Amino acid sequence: MKKLIIANWKLNPTTIKDAQKLAASVFRRAKNTVVLCPPSIFLSQIKYPHLGAQDCFWQEKGAYTGQTSPLQLKSLKVEYCLVGHSERRQIGETDIQINFKLRTLLDHKITPVLCIGYGTTPEEDDLAVVDILRSQLDVDLQGIDASKIVVAYEPVWAIGIGKTPTSEHAEKIALFIKSKYNVGKVLYGGSANVMTSPAMLAERHIDGLLVGGDSLIAEHFNKIINF
Numbered sequence: 001m002k003k004l005i006i007a008n009w010k011l012n013p014t015t016i017k018d019a020q021k022l023a024a025s026v027f028r029r030a031k032n033t034v035v036l037c038p039p040s041i042f043l044s045q046i047k048y049p050h051l052g053a054q055d056c057f058w059q060e061k062g063a064y065t066g067q068t069s070p071l072q073l074k075s076l077k078v079e080y081c082l083v084g085h086s087e088r089r090q091i092g093e094t095d096i097q098i099n100f101k102l103r104t105l106l107d108h109k110i111t112p113v114l115c116i117g118y119g120t121t122p123e124e125d126d127l128a129v130v131d132i133l134r135s136q137l138d139v140d141l142q143g144i145d146a147s148k149i150v151v152a153y154e155p156v157w158a159i160g161i162g163k164t165p166t167s168e169h170a171e172k173i174a175l176f177i178k179s180k181y182n183v184g185k186v187l188y189g190g191s192a193n194v195m196t197s198p199a200m201l202a203e204r205h206i207d208g209l210l211v212g213g214d215s216l217i218a219e220h221f222n223k224i225i226n227f
């Protein structure tokens with residue numbers, strides 16, 4: 001079955017020319033479904049079959065300086081939007097705000113990719129992961145049809161360092177999220193790269209990957225989307 005592979009370019013690259021070059025080097029036809037999430041300022045000038053945003057605001061329009069509206073994303077044919085990434089939670093995004101964003105995105109038929117995770121060290125993660133995920137999901141998903149949501153489980157300690165939990169751990173968490181919250185799809189994220197991805201993708205309840213660093217290296221990303 002096709003898995004869903006989402007590229008999170010974060011604040012990269014720094015020019016539209018490089019962004020277009022990167023997008024052009026990603027295979028259009030891959031074994032899996034592929035979504036590119038470039039910086040929002042580049043979205044209108046990136047050509048790729050499936051596009052996602054890295055964030056959006058919960059209001060449609062008005063006096064909200066610096067925000068991006070779901071209607072604006074819709075007008076660019078954006079189909080997915082990351083919400084609640086740990087790098088946004090670190091600068092103050094709350095679960096209540098995340099809940100507003102999920103509601104708005106669903107209203108506009110943009111598929112939200114809700115990022116959850118915890119633990120700045122593997123030890124901390126082991127102790128409290130399920131409790132923390134529950135506390136995030138209980139608020140994030142309040143009043144929401146979770147079957148329409150994609151959840152990305154990203155242990156914070158695994159992001160950007162090249163190490164991951166075992167695929168068995170990620171599978172256990174994916175099963176927990178699906179069985180307790182009726183979530184449609186669960187992805188794994190956090191150093192999902194050309195080395196670590198095959199084992200994650202082989203797990204039954206892991207429906208795909210959210211890839212940061214390795215999505216910027218076309219040669220690696222093209223392998224990941226074809227595993």
Ligand code: PGA
Nearest residue numbers: 159160190191211212213
């Ligand atoms: P990484 O980032 O693949 O570079 O660890 C993933 C993410 O933060 O979404």
